[in-house]
Amino acid sequence: MKPAAAASPAAYYAVMGATLGRYRSLGPVVAGGWDAYVELGDEPDSLERAVLGGARWLSWGQGPTVPGCLRVTAGTGADIATAATAALAIIEALEHAGILVVPAVENAVGLLLYLQPATPQWGSAAALAERAPEIATVDPAASDGRALLVELDPAAPIPLPYSLVDGPDGITAVMPVTVDEIAAMTAGMPVDPAPEVVLDRLTAEGDLASGLLADAPQEGTTA
Structure with missing residues (x-):
């Protein structure tokens, strides 16, 4: 995965779509943005269509396996x-x-x-x-x-791991981290959840949030 893949939300999600598909299997997902708000369906291109329509972030709705x-x-x-x-x-x-x-x-x-x-x-x-x-x-x-x-809670909402989010410094991404990294943050280690950094970390370190998927349905996973 190259940093250039994160140049736009559409490019970022094109690379991250398969990983996000596993988390989408935990419950209904809403894609939103300043001018977009739509519940994603089961169609393989539902995320792509939502992002092209202006959506940037992904959040869970209510469901029995939503964390x-x-x-x-x-x-x-x-x-x-x-x-x-x-x-x-x-x-x-x-x-x-x-x-x-x-x-x-x-x-x-x-x-x-x-x-x-x-x-x-x-x-x-x-x-x-x-x-x-x-x-x-x-x-x-x-x-x-x-x-x-x-x-x-779903009314807040709850961002999916790896979703883009709007933050005080612009668009960032939800970046899973380890407890050791949090300990380093207490000592002043800066964090950089830029989309391109999150893509590179996923390639280098694997999916650090995968423990959440233990309760994911084994069939019907969207991608």
Whole structure:
């Protein structure tokens, strides 16, 4: 995969379509953008048509195998190191409760934590924030210098791994990362979820979010 493949949303999704097809099998997917919003069908070219129509991001709707998701974003006066520190504490708590956590970066200041199962007895974002109140909160008005936790649901929506997203620095992509990389972020390692970087990482390191696919249907996967 060459970096040039990410020059446009259409080119990016042309390369990433097969990988995204596996995640589309977890539940209904909506493709959206500033002037586009459409639920993808099972037709092989449904993603291509949606993107050509102006869609840029992909999100899950409701479904029994759609993962849960927490967004961990640096508040005012904070940075990715703060968000990463909070994310590590949350991951430890959730994994201790037997929850599969697949972390990803969505922009230079925020992470997504995908959860399987989606509706476990792990409590709420507020309960998780209380585990590290000095660095995490669910109250936007109290997020100065801290990480803001938001529990996503299909109304939020939940971006698919590898989806393009609109961020503060322009279009980025949801980039799965390892816990070791999050630990490095706490020490100030910068993150660059540019589409071309995500394409190159997928080639070099494989699909780091594939643990979410354990509950995917074995038949009828779209591509």
